[in-house]
Amino acid sequence: MHLSFVWHFHQPIYRDPETREYILPWVGLHAVKNYHQMAALLEETEFPCTYNFVPCLVEQVLEYAGGTANDPYAAALEKNPDALTLGDAALLRAFGVNATSRKALQEEALRFQFSPLLIAPNATREELLALRRETIQGLLPAYRRLADRGLAEITTSPYYHPLLPLVFDVQCPDGDEARPVRPFKHPEDGEAQLKKGASYFESVFGRPPAGLWPSEGGVSRAVAAAAARCGYSFAMTDENVLWRSLGTPPARRALYKPYRAENLNLFFRDRELADLLSFEYMKWPREKAVADFLARLAARRKETGDEEAVCVIVLDGENPWEHYPSNGVPFLRDLFGRLKESPEWTPTHLRDYLAGHAPQDELKLVPGTWLGNFSKWIGHPAKNAAWDRLAESREICGPLEDIYVAEGSDWFWWYGEEGREVFDELFRAYLRRAHKITGTKEPS
Numbered sequence: 299m300h301l302s303f304v305w306h307f308h309q310p311i312y313r314d315p316e317t318r319e320y321i322l323p324w325v326g327l328h329a330v331k332n333y334h335q336m337a338a339l340l341e342e343t344e345f346p347c348t349y350n351f352v353p354c355l356v357e358q359v360l361e362y363a364g365g366t367a368n369d370p371y372a373a374a375l376e377k378n379p380d381a382l383t384l385g386d387a388a389l390l391r392a393f394g395v396n397a398t399s400r401k402a403l404q405e406e407a408l409r410f411q412f413s414p415l416l417i418a419p420n421a422t423r424e425e426l427l428a429l430r431r432e433t434i435q436g437l438l439p440a441y442r443r444l445a446d447r448g449l450a451e452i453t454t455s456p457y458y459h460p461l462l463p464l465v466f467d468v469q470c471p472d473g474d475e476a477r478p479v480r481p482f483k484h485p486e487d488g489e490a491q492l493k494k495g496a497s498y499f500e501s502v503f504g505r506p507p508a509g510l511w512p513s514e515g516g517v518s519r520a521v522a523a524a525a526a527r528c529g530y531s532f533a534m535t536d537e538n539v540l541w542r543s544l545g546t547p548p549a550r551r552a553l554y555k556p557y558r559a560e561n562l563n564l565f566f567r568d569r570e571l572a573d574l575l576s577f578e579y580m581k582w583p584r585e586k587a588v589a590d591f592l593a594r595l596a597a598r599r600k601e602t603g604d605e606e607a608v609c610v611i612v613l614d615g616e617n618p619w620e621h622y623p624s625n626g627v628p629f630l631r632d633l634f635g636r637l638k639e640s641p642e643w644t645p646t647h648l649r650d651y652l653a654g655h656a657p658q659d660e661l662k663l664v665p666g667t668w669l670g671n672f673s674k675w676i677g678h679p680a681k682n683a684a685w686d687r688l689a690e691s692r693e694i695c696g697p698l699e700d701i702y703v704a705e706g707s708d709w710f711w712w713y714g715e716e717g718r719e720v721f722d723e724l725f726r727a728y729l730r731r732a733h734k735i736t737g738t739k740e741p742s
């Protein structure tokens with residue numbers, strides 16, 4: 299049976315549009331702690347995987363690599379320990395460290411940046427700072443080399459991570475959620491972000507993207523048709539979209555194969571396996587978690603009875619590992635090693651799989667996401683108000699870059715969540731700048 303892991307790498311734009319200052323430090327942190335780790339484990343284990351890089355994340359990584367990222371969190375890490383202020387200390391505590399002295403706080407925050415694969419216990423502060431810079435600078439070239447060697451398959455997403463079905467038509471979901479008052483229907487924006495994403499990806503990685511993870515796994519018939527027009531050969535989404543599109547009860551034989559929809563090849567992820575890796579196995583002893591995963595895979599293989607079937611597992615490639623012992627390194631080593639030892643599994647890149655297994659079934663897609671429905675992005679009063687604000691600004695300002703940033707899915711995901719006001723601030727800042735550029739009045 300073929301097996302494909304897809305690790306999704308994404309952070310939204312964290313730069314203030316006016317000051318160009320980074321409001322949150324997560325791009326720099328994940329680049330050093332997690333994105334590097336996933337590349338290093340690939341090189342070490344030679345277990346082929348697919349990595350999805352969102353273009354707006356890549357853009358920010360390149361700013362850090364070039365030394366042009368105006369990040370006060372990074373500045374607090376690099377500042378002379380004797381000159382640290384109370385404000386610096388507050389920034390450093392964002393990394394979850396709580397030393398009492400400012401010097402110790404800085405040291406803990408700096409060491410927190412690194413995966414166990416990178417850090418040396420006795421490394422000095424200066425050595426760690428140099429290693430952090432070198433790691434960020436070498437990150438994207440490392441993935442490009444791994445792709446050249448055939449170990450990594452690299453896919454991408456629409457540029458600013460918009461939830462395409464809602465950008466194409468905010469009324470498209472067929473659930474019972476309350477809807478925004480204003481219509482928002484801009485498929486031209488979604489298609490522009492698909493094209494911009496592919497073009498930027500090729501300029502960085504030297505090749506067109508192998509395929510597409512539509513932001514949040516969001517698909518619809520219109521989105522699939524647009525992706526095909528933009529040159530994407532395949533896309534991935536959640537199994538729940540398949541069951542709703544087929545109108546049949548879940549069945550393994552139906553899940554573990556590609557489909558064709560609106561001239562686009564589609565794969566559907568195994569949600570249970572992805573969710574176990576994302577949210578559950580970090581609570582288990584490593585050996586038990588790996589054994590359970592392998593047992594579930596074996597049961598699926600037996601149930602499908604098809605050696606040419608493909609199991610696709612798509613999940614966040616950055617956030618789960620902080621909850622695993624040693625940032626997930628022992629778990630991933632064990633998992634990849636055990637899978638490589640077994641002749642029952644063929645690690646597969648999806649583009650390669652399609653070359654020998656063309657879809658045989660056409661599918662009429664029902665709109666959906668990796669969660670199934672759209673309730674995390676629409677329906678809540680705060681989320682609907684944000685869509686209404688975006689709709690009004692889009693009508694006034696037109697398709698500006700700042701509007702495209704504001705179409706990103708993250709702002710709507712966090713609306714209505716306590717303690718996430720910074721996302722509201724960034725969303726409003728980009729709309730405000732769009733009105734400033736066009737010389738128009740911002741809606742109240």
